[in-house]
Amino acid sequence: MADVARLAGVSSQTVSRVSNGYAGVTDETRGQVLAAMKELGYRPNSAARALKRGEFRTIGIITFSLATTGNVRTLEAIATSAASEGYAVTLLPVAVPTQDEVRGAFSRLEELAVDAVIVIMEVHLLDAASLTLPPHVQVVVVDSDAGDTYTVVDTDQAGGSRAAVRHLLDLGHETVWHLAGPEGSFAAQRRTDAWRHTLTEAGRTPPPLVRGDWSAESGYRAGLELAAREECTAVFAANDQMALGLLRALHERGRGVPEDVSVIGFDDIAEAGSFLPPLTTVHQDFAEVGRQCVRAVLRKMRAAGPERGTTLVPTRLVTRASTAPPPAQRAGAKAAAADGRPDRGASGDGTAV
Amino acid sequence: MADVARLAGVSSQTVSRVSNGYAGVTDETRGQVLAAMKELGYRPNSAARALKRGEFRTIGIITFSLATTGNVRTLEAIATSAASEGYAVTLLPVAVPTQDEVRGAFSRLEELAVDAVIVIMEVHLLDAASLTLPPHVQVVVVDSDAGDTYTVVDTDQAGGSRAAVRHLLDLGHETVWHLAGPEGSFAAQRRTDAWRHTLTEAGRTPPPLVRGDWSAESGYRAGLELAAREECTAVFAANDQMALGLLRALHERGRGVPEDVSVIGFDDIAEAGSFLPPLTTVHQDFAEVGRQCVRAVLRKMRAAGPERGTTLVPTRLVTRASTAPPPAQRAGAKAAAADGRPDRGASGDGTAV
DNA sequence: TTCGCCGATGTTTGCGTAAACATCACGCTC
DNA sequence: GAGCGTGATGTTTACGCAAACATCGGCGAA
Known part of the structure; x- marks a missing residue:
């Protein structure tokens, strides 16, 4: 970034402003910066960004199996939908659907770079009490009966x-x-x-x-x-x-x-x-289920309040x-x-x- | 981290050493640190870690469709295999399989936190010339004919x-x-x-x-x-x-x-x-294909040399x-x-x- | 006993970015 | 023409962590 700033003859802060689409930058300056970025092949470092901003723009997905069409199609819809909102999706496979494994997945998740989690699985393996999630990670569950504990999206x-x-x-x-x-x-x-x-x-x-x-x-x-x-x-x-x-x-x-x-x-x-x-x-x-999941999760992240309830998608x-x-x-x-x-x-x- | 260090009565560096399993730490000290971590619910911040270490421990997967069993099963195997190596997997769906879309996915990828990419798709949409990948992102392709440009893993x-x-x-x-x-x-x-x-x-x-x-x-x-x-x-x-x-x-x-x-x-x-x-x-x-993909990608990352060639998995x-x-x-x-x-x-x- | 070495731990530093604040030039008002 | 507001840009700082280096204490050899 410093190199770009030097080449464009501006400060690194201005480069940052350009790469984030901040308003108060002259067209001329912006042009120079963009040219410099291109010339140097500059790409913002997402780790540094995440560190600074405190969010990863990533949603984690915990799923037991991709053997059933439903899970796969839902996953696909979530990924697409998330992408269109500027979020990436990272996959957390749980090999064996035991309580321990699920807990394991959650704890791995804790050091993972995600802002929220969508769980696609039989939810009776989810024991709310045993899960310690990082404070600001929201959870949405698909295919479950956990409406009073989590936010749920499901087919009707x-x-x-x-x-x-x-x-x-x-x-x-x-x-x-x-x-x-x-x-x-x-x-x-x-x-x-x-x-x-x-x-x-x-x-x-x-x-x-x-x-x-x-x-x-x-x-x-x-x-x-x-x-x-x-x-x-x-x-x-x-x-x-x-x-x-x-x-x-x-x-x-x-x-x-x-x-x-x-x-x-x-x-x-x-x-x-x-x-x-x-x-x-x-x-x-399934596509609609996926979309609703992403919507719900983003809504929760923005509202920050622990929202509950169930969204049903008609058949x-x-x-x-x-x-x-x-x-x-x-x-x-x-x-x-x-x-x-x-x-x-x-x-x-x-x-x- | 500083809080943990204070509570355990050690320096933050020692906390870091414990959380990374570094050798030179007394069992006693380690115990105190672990206790403090637990008490405070400390979780290492992966963004900071990635920033410091220069790697994300994440593999990106570009795929066009999850409609075919093959892609899905391969994806599942990759995710499992990657998890066991301590890598996360993030999904990059490409909605429409046009050259432009694929290029778009790659460029989104460039600001994404991944160390390597595995492409699961018909590869004639991959135009090597038009892809500018971040310098250290390795690519492995499944299901393709691109052995002379990329590393390929495929079923025989x-x-x-x-x-x-x-x-x-x-x-x-x-x-x-x-x-x-x-x-x-x-x-x-x-x-x-x-x-x-x-x-x-x-x-x-x-x-x-x-x-x-x-x-x-x-x-x-x-x-x-x-x-x-x-x-x-x-x-x-x-x-x-x-x-x-x-x-x-x-x-x-x-x-x-x-x-x-x-x-x-x-x-x-x-x-x-x-x-x-x-x-x-x-x-x-498919499981084997997935495993081989992860192996190949990790090997490339470690060797750092642009390795080519094709791995065939028997049927x-x-x-x-x-x-x-x-x-x-x-x-x-x-x-x-x-x-x-x-x-x-x-x-x-x-x-x- | 003294010296030096080694293992355990502490201190400093910088990774790349963006928020917060500082500065500067310009144009306008009185 | 002095003062002030405004918009564009620069400077400082901290995010959380771990590498590099610094320190300290204990133990064995001479």
């Missing part, structure tokens, strides 16, 4: 699940089975609760819960079990991957989708429209070809058809959104 | 593709069709080249190339086209997502997999085992249920079956690309 899990169940009931199904996510997950919990509540509200009896772990493989195992139950005509899978495994199991067991069993997913991953058959599912707006039902009225309602002519080849496709093949 | 695309094609030829297929990735991608290019080369080497004639864009949807469109060709008995899809779409199209057109057509993918994404049928594919070791063929000998080789009974096959889909409705 309940609303989406309700829409999924209603869709199946409206098609005429007597009840809807649920392939739930893992026990520890709050998102899974929320979807399960909403499923049960919607059924009860409609006067139906919720069938026994079937549990998976988000993976396609677990969906397959659950599917083998469900395929054996004649009375099961509609399944709400808590995510698309499990729905994929479910489809495979049903197919293997000779249960047609959607003629015999309707399947609905959750997430609307990119591949959902290419499943066999294309999957009806609940679309999550959208995407109807494709994996749902239809139950076999009972399509008696007569349909019965014959079901016998030969499935008549799927006509309704949804190309309409994937 | 050629080896994996060769294995895929060989596998199909060994099963008895006369030739192998190829559903390629988008034109601009070097990874796609490599896979295509290896496919062609392996066929030629074996004295076979490569059929016309079919092109997709990595998405399942594009695989579906290509599949509709391929399904119409009786002579097509084996397809090598350049990634698993396209293979998924391909499976759906073949199924819809009544072409059985693997009885009529064998399909092999590339990547081995988590869901591949749950496709209908489970997909035979080439497994990429592994995963055999599942989507590949089998061609129909011709399984004559007799099979021929009859093929005969009775419903001829749906003959109404090629022009949607194929």
Whole structure:
């Protein structure tokens, strides 16, 4: 910086003013400084800047796994959104999701150059008491139930699940089975609760819960079990991957989708429209979740007050070809058809959104 | 820090020594300092540290999209690997993959607190000449062809593709069709080249190339086209997502997999085992790619010399249920079956690309 | 005993920046 | 024309840390 100042014939303070876009600098002076900066290839040193200003313009992200589409898409949206606000994003992977590991991540974070933290993970691993964060680091949590402790941004899990169940009931199904996510997950919990509540509200009896772990493989195992139950005509899978495994199991067991069993997913991953058959599912707006996270975190940083509360991002039902009225309602002519080849496709093949 | 020093009754320099694990400090003194640090909740300020040491212990990652599994898994591995070396990882998303955007990302990077950069993207957007990096920022590129300009780490695309094609030829297929990735991608290019080369080497004639864009949807469109060709008995899809779409199209057109057509993918994404049928594919070791990236980047930083060259990470063929000998080789009974096959889909409705 | 050496600790200094304050020239008012 | 305000620019300083150097005390060899 001193070199630039010397070359431009000004003081280093003026160089600083130029590089920060400060107003009170003559156009002429500014021009000289800019020329000198260019000639010398000057780049402000961000460490010194951060030291002086007391902020890093960086947001830390703690996440357990990038294996699920949701986390990844959210992360991507956060990064993009943060970038447009002039913030960088640094990643803090937590290898094993134990309480200790999470605490470890937080403590590493403490010596990390971040002004705020966004946590994308099952939040029951977050024990507020055990976390000592640097005083001015704000926290926002995604996918959680911690509204009273942290600021939370999340997809409207309940609303989406309700829409999924209603869709199946409206098609005429007597009840809807649920392939739930893992026990520890709050998102899974929320979807399960909403499923049960919607059924009860409609006067139906919720069938026994079937549990998976988000993976396609677990969906397959659950599917083998469900395929054996004649009375099961509609399944709400808590995510698309499990729905994929479910489809495979049903197919293997000779249960047609959607003629015999309707399947609905959750997430609307990119591949959902290419499943066999294309999957009806609940679309999550991850991009919006990411944007809201960044907004929330910046708002908190500016307000400095420990703000709480939850922001919900709405979902959208995407109807494709994996749902239809139950076999009972399509008696007569349909019965014959079901016998030969499935008549799927006509309704949804190309309409994937 | 001064407060800690006062409380512990030592100088601030001793505090510094303790927090950096410097050797020459009595256990007793160290204990007092640690106690004081704990009592005051002291955390070293990373900005000051970086300023003093001249390094940030941070690696920047430039990536265009997190939509493909490969990029994400590589990113995850890099983050984990970097963390274990005491490095943080900051993300630099590039919204639109134009030359200008990439250049923009690099220039934002210049004022960013990073010691090195790893680029995960199609590298033909990287114009070495137009990039002015801060002098000591090292670059490593994934998935590219830039071995003579940058240090490159990549999956052994050629080896994996060769294995895929060989596998199909060994099963008895006369030739192998190829559903390629988008034109601009070097990874796609490599896979295509290896496919062609392996066929030629074996004295076979490569059929016309079919092109997709990595998405399942594009695989579906290509599949509709391929399904119409009786002579097509084996397809090598350049990634698993396209293979998924391909499976759906073949199924819809009544072409059985693997009885009529064998399909092999590339990547081995988590869901591949749950496709209908489970997909035979080439497994990429993304974790290893990530590790190698970090190793390469750290090596470069330490050596300080502009090192070049390419590190290839081997692949592994995963055999599942989507590949089998061609129909011709399984004559007799099979021929009859093929005969009775419903001829749906003959109404090629022009949607194929 | 004395000297010198070594290990433990303290003191000084500067990393690159920007806030706070100081200065200076210019134009305007009375 | 003296005084004063204003806008542009320069000077000083401190941010928190760690390298370099300084100091001090104890112990072994001569």
